[in-house]
Amino acid sequence: PFLAAADAGEPHSIVTGRGPSGPMHVGHVFPFYFAKYMQERAGTTVYVPISDDEKYFLKEQSLAEITDHARENLRDVLAVGFDPERTRIVLDTADADVVYPLATAFAGEITQATVDATYGDPENVGLSFYPAVQATHLLLPQLVEGRHPTLVPIAVDQDPHVRVCRDVAAKERYPVDKPGALLSKFLPSLEGPGKMSSSADTPSLLLTDDRETIREKILTHAYTGGRTSVAEHREHGGDPSIDVPYQLLHSFFEDSDERVERLAAEYREGTLLSGELKEIAAEAIADFLESHQERRAALGDLDEELAPFRLTEEERATARSRVGLPDGGPG
Structure with a gap:
């Protein structure tokens, strides 16, 4: 349907959405660029929930610390x-007037x-309640704009949230259809297969990293599919399927499918060395991050920048009315 x-x-x-527990890395921002791609190509409406409440329930951080992370994120x-015009950003605590009733x-x-x-077994009552908040995130577009297909790009570990939400929608007590899930692979950790994490010992590629830092991280830490020696690599070739620099290019940082295929072929043939592939990946990632950082630096006051993305009063009232609060609730 989507x-x-x-x-x-x-x-x-x-x-x-985003759970603001710390600085963002490239794995965190990938779904947002995918959503922007769809918005530009198909006019997709994008909803971005910021789950600052969940991160408070999960992490040993104060609300003030979580708020600081949220603002930076x-x-x-x-x-x-x-x-x-086609994007709404919802912060659970700041938009409690609509999030909590739903x-x-x-x-x-x-x-x-x-x-x-x-x-x-949830660690606290906040986490027991949170699946209802997550359902709010996923059903909010339909509660604001009417029934329509909704897609939720997620990693496999987030699938339980979507399944609970789909169960709520399936009961047909509210004017919503079940959202669909797009299961995506994690961007690889530099150390090899697995989720890229901003809290693990192996360094992540942070959105704040400069060109030299990216190059150092890739050249020093990125797992490769190359051979143990240049001579062996030249003779037998490498394996791009397990090579982290190649996977980063393939997943996100190289737009040209033709170039990606050519790099893979050259790597398998042994004409492209692991060190050379690392340099190519480091340059592409650094170019991307510099563009992102320039746009970020050009932003003004956060509250003023956010204002056009906030739910309007009419949208808030519409969402509340569709769960049975025609007047928007008491007060």
Whole structure:
């Protein structure tokens, strides 16, 4: 339904958010650039929930620290370059006037047994309630704009959130359809297969890294699919399927499919060495980050920059009314 709606120019949306627990790395920003790509190509409406409340429940950080992370992360989201006419950014705590009523409605549809079976034993009541907040994130586009196909790009470990939300939508007590999930692979860690993390011992490629830092990280830490010696590599070739620099280019940092295929072929043949492939990847990543950093630096006051992306009063009232609060609730 999502692709059909996109092809036909009919209403459709993507929901992709951020849990502000620290600085963002390239793995965090990838879904936002995918959403922007769809927005530019198909006029996709994009909703960006910022789950500052969840990160407070999960992390040993104060609300003030989480808020600081959220504000810095929001600058990176804005630097992606979304169209404010087709983008809404929702901060759970700042937009509690709409998030909480919707989450309250959905919480009544989610049993504690479902929460326990899906997530295990929650550490606190905040985490017990949070699946209802997540359902709010994923269903909000339809509650604001009416029924339409919604796509949620996620990694496999986020799938439980979508399944619980789909269960809520399937009960048909609210005017929403079940959102679809686009399961995506993690961008690889520099040390090899696995999720790129901003908290692991192996360094991540942070959005704030300069060119020299990126080059040092790639050349020093990136796992390769090359051979143990240049002579052996020349004779037998390398394996791009496990080579992190190649995978980064293939996944995100090289636009030309033809060039990606050529690099893979040369690597397999042994004419392209691991060190040379690292240099190519480091340059491409640094170019991307410099452009991102320039757009970020050009932003003004955060609240002023965010204003065009906030839900309007009419949109807030519409969403509340569709879960049974026609007047927007008391007060």
